[in-house]
Amino acid sequence: MKLRRSERMVVISNYLINHPYELTSLNTFAEKYESAKSSISEDIVIIKRAFEEMEIGHIETITGAGGGVVFTPSISDEESKEIVEELCQQLSESNRILPGGYIYLSDLLSNPKILNSIGRIIAKAFRNKKIDAVMTVATKGVPLANAVANVLNVPFVIVRRDLKITEGSTVSVNYVSGSSGDRIEKMFLSKRSLKAGSRVLIVDDFLKGGGTINGMVSLLSEFDSELAGVAVFADNASTEREFFEHKSLLRVTNIDVKENKLNVEVGNIFD
Amino acid sequence: MKLRRSERMVVISNYLINHPYELTSLNTFAEKYESAKSSISEDIVIIKRAFEEMEIGHIETITGAGGGVVFTPSISDEESKEIVEELCQQLSESNRILPGGYIYLSDLLSNPKILNSIGRIIAKAFRNKKIDAVMTVATKGVPLANAVANVLNVPFVIVRRDLKITEGSTVSVNYVSGSSGDRIEKMFLSKRSLKAGSRVLIVDDFLKGGGTINGMVSLLSEFDSELAGVAVFADNASTEREFFEHKSLLRVTNIDVKENKLNVEVGNIFD
Incomplete structure (x- = not known):
């Protein structure tokens, strides 16, 4: 035309x-x-x-x-910072605290505008790494992985905590489930979902003990693939973990269930 | 500037x-x-x-x-049809047939380019409906719902088949699980994830008996919300269901597990 x-x-x-x-x-x-x-x-x-x-x-x-x-x-540093500051505010709302000290995130991670912005911010933070695929664990990580994969124009792979018949043959690994104390659980990945030799960015919504991400890292070696980086929407500053480096958009420094208060600051993504 | x-x-x-x-x-x-x-x-x-x-x-x-x-x-009819024809080809590949007659779809539904196209095609098919939110069921529907919500610039809500502590208070309904015979199961939706009075487009990956979608429809009434439409990536022509109208991109007319063959044609989305 x-x-x-x-x-x-x-x-x-x-x-x-x-x-x-x-x-x-x-x-x-x-x-x-x-x-x-x-x-x-x-x-x-x-x-x-x-x-x-x-x-x-x-x-x-x-x-x-x-x-x-x-x-x-790309996205300008100014716009990125504005978005993350705004998310900081939203995450600090006291009505997000759930019994057990969990934080309700689903509204933020189901808003296309927020997801697109987060996707661009994370993609920019890893722009110097060659990334072939984005990996996450079902269910809450999926929209986030989708958003990052969208910007990078690579496929995303979804690791599952349960076995689904519609996935065909799977490979499984054990991992230490942080959220349920020190329980050992299994995670599964469909055999045909990841090519050998892929460089993979792992993305998740909330990083606590790091057990889930460690599980995904061990899945990578089962698929002869390599870790290109780890990015999370929010992490918990009070938890010790030494296994992998990661970038976070937000950092929760204190959850006080009794007083119904939490502190949220900007994570290390701009460091 | x-x-x-x-x-x-x-x-x-x-x-x-x-x-x-x-x-x-x-x-x-x-x-x-x-x-x-x-x-x-x-x-x-x-x-x-x-x-x-x-x-x-x-x-x-x-x-x-x-x-x-x-x-x-929007998306031109020409481009839409090209994309759906191409998906038809890809879905017809014999190595997608899994034991039990299931079809492997995850590679298609984890490709950002395909998802964006599908999002635009579905959004166009419902352009005359006022849509406030897109609803799907975890896990396979999530990227699809995300893609449609992205084009429509509305939030998406994820119904779950299991109870997660990170969702806070939930509302549950029973539904007839088609894939597991006539078993009655439960599905859950976080109370704060959907505003009363919303007009909702339900999106899912594969429509067989329709039990899952019926479950979501009954959840809608629990949330004083209204069904604006149903769209699926693929449906199964050989299954009878009379409960709701839906639009499908692809239609699987025959799955022959023994011969390892399946027939796929364009669904009713362009009718």
Whole structure:
């Protein structure tokens, strides 16, 4: 379809936003929008500048026969910090404290706007790592993993705590369940869900003892895959764990069930 | 930040894509990009035309004091059909058949690109319904509900088959579990996850007997909420169910475990 230059720029930028981390040749755009490659090239320069000025992301131009452009989404530090501060406020609400000292998170982790922002913040924090897949454990981690995978344009894999017949053959490992004292439990991953040699970012909603994440790390070795990093929505500062490094958006420093109060601060994601 | 017109258009269209179904006043853009409201108004006209020509979506202009623009994402029928045909092919692969006649879907429903496309197709099919939330059942429905909610810019709620302490108070209903014969089971929804009076789109991965969806429908009445529609990734043509209308992307007409074959055709979503 033949478009005016201004329209073409709108449409190309939309295409790039919807195809992050993908190489698209200028010829593809030239054919699609019936324009000279040189015009497309000029469009890209303008889009690139606009994206960089507003910190929407970067456009890398790869020259040569197999070349083209690749869009990497980003988010400005200012916007990231605003979002995390706002989440800090929301997580500090006293009515989130549940009996047993658990914190209700489901409303935050089911809001597409929040999830998209978190996805971009976490993806940015791991932008220098090569990531092939995002892993999480069912159920609460799923929207979060989905959001991060979305920005990185890689598949996500869901580890389960129960065996489902619709998953086919699975591999299982034992792990120490932190939330239920020192109980040993099992987690399962469908055999066909992760390719050998993958570099995997583990994502979860709340990090307490770290048993669940350790379980996922041991699953990775069962799949001959490698840990690229660990990111959590919130962690608990009062718990000791020395097994793996992780980045957190939020840190809960104190849960006082009796007084119905909790302290939440910004995690280490910006360190 | 002051931008050139061409850059401003790229940035405004990016903003609209990331804020679907939200009213933004032209003044917001005028202040943000230090431009006259009349220039922004001209930008919007061009973006609107580009979005409509490429069927990226519609921009509605609301005049008056509380006015502004609202972007509604869409997808062309041509692209929708291509995507569904492609999914048809992928679902027909014989190695998806699991013992018991189940079908392995997890790879398709963990691919961000596929999920985004499905989200746009389902959202378009229900574009005339007012939808306040998307509901699904854990775990396999979650990425799908997430994808649809993302396009509609509404929260999604996750019904569970087990009781989790991190959900706080829940409401439960009984339902007839189709996959396990005629067993009666329970499903739970956190009390604070759905506001009374919501209009809800139910989304699930695979529709067989319909017991799970019936369960969710009865949960809706417990929450004084209303069913706005049912959408599934795939349904099974050979199963009788008369309880509710639904739209499906794909229809499995025959699963032959012995011959390791299955037939998949396009569902009724385009009817």
